[in-house]
Amino acid sequence: MNPLIRTIVQRLGFGLITLFVVSVVLSLLVGVLPGDFATRTLGQAATPETVAAFRREFGLDRPPVERYVHWLGGVLRGDFGTSYSGAGSLTGNRRAVADLIAPRLVNTLFLAGLAAIIAVPLALTLGLLAALYRNGLYDRLVNLITLTSISSPEFFVGYILALFLANDVYFQIFPAISSVEPGASILDRAYACALPALTLVLVIVAHMMRMTRASVINLLASPYIEMARLKGSAPRRVIVHHALPNAWAPISNVIALNLAYLIVGVVVVEKVFAYPGIGQLMVDAVRNQDVPVVQGCALIFAAVYILLNLAADIVAIATNPRLLHPR
Amino acid sequence: MTDAPNTLDVAEEAAVLAEHQPIIVRRTKLGRIWFELKRAPLSAWFGLIVILLYLIAAFFAPLIAPYGETDLVGGPFDPWSDQNWLGTDQLGHDMFSRLIYAARNTMGIAVLTTALSFTVGGLLGLLAAVLRGWVDQIVGRVVDVMMSIPQLIFSLVLLSFLGTSVLNLVLIIGILDSTRVFRLTRAVATNIAVLDFVEAARLQGEGLLWVMTREILPNILPPLAAEFGLRFCFVFLTISALSFLGLGIQPPAADWGSMVKDNATLIGFGDPTPLLPAGAIALLTVAVNFVVDWFLHKSSGLKE
Numbered sequence: 001m002n003p004l005i006r007t008i009v010q011r012l013g014f015g016l017i018t019l020f021v022v023s024v025v026l027s028l029l030v031g032v033l034p035g036d037f038a039t040r041t042l043g044q045a046a047t048p049e050t051v052a053a054f055r056r057e058f059g060l061d062r063p064p065v066e067r068y069v070h071w072l073g074g075v076l077r078g079d080f081g082t083s084y085s086g087a088g089s090l091t092g093n094r095r096a097v098a099d100l101i102a103p104r105l106v107n108t109l110f111l112a113g114l115a116a117i118i119a120v121p122l123a124l125t126l127g128l129l130a131a132l133y134r135n136g137l138y139d140r141l142v143n144l145i146t147l148t149s150i151s152s153p154e155f156f157v158g159y160i161l162a163l164f165l166a167n168d169v170y171f172q173i174f175p176a177i178s179s180v181e182p183g184a185s186i187l188d189r190a191y192a193c194a195l196p197a198l199t200l201v202l203v204i205v206a207h208m209m210r211m212t213r214a215s216v217i218n219l220l221a222s223p224y225i226e227m228a229r230l231k232g233s234a235p236r237r238v239i240v241h242h243a244l245p246n247a248w249a250p251i252s253n254v255i256a257l258n259l260a261y262l263i264v265g266v267v268v269v270e271k272v273f274a275y276p277g278i279g280q281l282m283v284d285a286v287r288n289q290d291v292p293v294v295q296g297c298a299l300i301f302a303a304v305y306i307l308l309n310l311a312a313d314i315v316a317i318a319t320n321p322r323l324l325h326p327r
Numbered sequence: 328m329t330d331a332p333n334t335l336d337v338a339e340e341a342a343v344l345a346e347h348q349p350i351i352v353r354r355t356k357l358g359r360i361w362f363e364l365k366r367a368p369l370s371a372w373f374g375l376i377v378i379l380l381y382l383i384a385a386f387f388a389p390l391i392a393p394y395g396e397t398d399l400v401g402g403p404f405d406p407w408s409d410q411n412w413l414g415t416d417q418l419g420h421d422m423f424s425r426l427i428y429a430a431r432n433t434m435g436i437a438v439l440t441t442a443l444s445f446t447v448g449g450l451l452g453l454l455a456a457v458l459r460g461w462v463d464q465i466v467g468r469v470v471d472v473m474m475s476i477p478q479l480i481f482s483l484v485l486l487s488f489l490g491t492s493v494l495n496l497v498l499i500i501g502i503l504d505s506t507r508v509f510r511l512t513r514a515v516a517t518n519i520a521v522l523d524f525v526e527a528a529r530l531q532g533e534g535l536l537w538v539m540t541r542e543i544l545p546n547i548l549p550p551l552a553a554e555f556g557l558r559f560c561f562v563f564l565t566i567s568a569l570s571f572l573g574l575g576i577q578p579p580a581a582d583w584g585s586m587v588k589d590n591a592t593l594i595g596f597g598d599p600t601p602l603l604p605a606g607a608i609a610l611l612t613v614a615v616n617f618v619v620d621w622f623l624h625k626s627s628g629l630k631e
Binding site for chain 2: 018021022025026029147148151152153154155156159160162163167168169170176260263264267268271272282283285286287289290291294295297298301302305306
């Protein structure tokens with residue numbers, strides 16, 4: 001078999017194993033950790049009969065292994081179980097976790113995608129410039145600004161933008177509350193989540209720029225670049241022919257790391273702008289100890305995280321033949 | 328005869344010189360620190376002064392703050408005035424006083440968490456580097472799994488199972504963060520553990536604890552100290568984010584993250600007050616970063 005395909009299949013298998021272990025951890029924690037969710041969800045006044053019915057309905061009375069297999073089987077068919085909220089009430093207003101997650105996942109992916117499309121090219125360009133003109137005035141200024149930006153919590157950046165750009169005291173340009181109608185067009189959606197996307201861009205660009213700068217400086221310090229310079233190659237040729245082919249691996253790593261950071265930043269930013277995304281859903285579920293919803297959201301976050309790292313690995317291997325033959 | 332007074336003069340002169348100006352300047356520890364500080368860049372000075380101010384606010388909060396942490400001194404959302412410099416919050420507490428008291432709560436919990444993370448991660452990292460074999464393998468794989476879930480998401484999951492309390496917060500973030508400390512400690516300690524003097528100490532029959540704390544630890548302290556600063560920033564930001572989401576430090580304790588959350592409605596009216604606690608978080612993180620940068624520069628001899 002082609003060594004490249006073999007390596008990719010190997011990595012995919014490794015990612016699947018990691019995801020499997022994560023799902024086991026997520027599922028088993030419910031059984032191992034203290035706390036009786038039945039009484040907690042139903043309240044202290046619940047009769048033993050309702051508690052028993054609740055435990056039976058959500059499978060809390062079954063052994064952990066059986067519960068896990070049941071849960072995993074459902075997840076593979078796209079069924080994440082039923083939310084605790086509404087359980088115990090007489091009306092029986094049950095909601096499937098998948099139905100709760102699906103529309104919000106679309107919103108979150110749209111927001112993260114919008115931020116990524118703006119942030120990635122911007123950060124790579126700025127980082128490259130900072131590396132090429134390092135220790136100059138531009139580099140120092142950018143270093144100071146990005147350090148301040150990565151030190152600030154996301155909600156600080158978000159509220160500063162909200163204060164100045166979504167307020168009739170200063171400028172009323174964007175909506176402060178990013179509500180999304182189900183049938184809205186792409187442009188309407190983009191306008192609604194302009195501020196959360198801008199917040200994410202500011203935070204991500206700072207991270208990504210610093211990492212790009214560091215890896216490019218690291219690259220330019222390697223002996224073969226010095227060799228190319230000393231033998232008299234034109235600067236453009238040094239960059240395009242010698243540096244760039246070796247830069248794909250670190251750059252794809254930087255992008256993957258920061259997109260992974262994006263899915264975490266989304267949780268806070270969605271709260272700032274009341275954006276109906278999966279992060280908000282998860283935070284609310286954590287507050288209500290709605291375990292099935294928390295599990296479902298966490299599994300999706302973990303899967304995206306693992307997938308991104310996997311993609312970066314594969315790009316790094318595909319662009320660097322040396323990695324195909326590990327010693 | 329003609330030379331004698333001359334040589335005497337030289338000897339005398341040398342003695343006088345030695346008394347007043349020794350050739351090799353020996354500084355006390357404090358003197359050396361001051362010597363380094365005098366040459367520190369502006370950013371490091373800025374960082375140190377800011378950290379000092381925060382520490383003063385944390386330790387002397389009751390003396391500095393005009394009102395108590397939970398005193399109701401006015402209506403909700405009173406504007407800035409002579410009595411309440413920064414107005415009041417959503418319940419009528421004095422904003423300025425809460426801002427000062429929060430230094431104590433938020434920073435205290437973050438330091439405690441970082442200390443826990445370093446105790447657990449550092450100890451396991453040293454053990455893995457010294458013992459290697461199956462200890463290294465088991466801890467390493469567990470850490471791999473823990474790090475394959477984003478940290479904020481993992482802490483959200485654990486908080487939903489365990490419930491939100493300060494103790495749970497410290498334990499969860501501390502343990503999750505110790506994975507990073509473990510990786511770093513293991514990496515730098517492995518380099519030291521294979522050196523001759525460590526082997527000599529082992530052959531001499533020194534115990535495991537001695538080898539870990541007396542032979543290896545002193546040699547890996549500078550990177551660990553720098554990492555402590557960085558981990559503190561990370562933990563501090565994570566706790567603030569969780570508090571902002573309403574899952575971290577709970578009222579009535581004053582805390583910067585939850586102060587932002589509780590007063591965020593003011594932003595809609597063009598009032599920048601809620602930005603102050605958020606800015607307090609950012610300022611401290613920037614300050615610590617500046618100091619760590621300078622320290623890394625010094626300890627690694629890094630020259631760009």
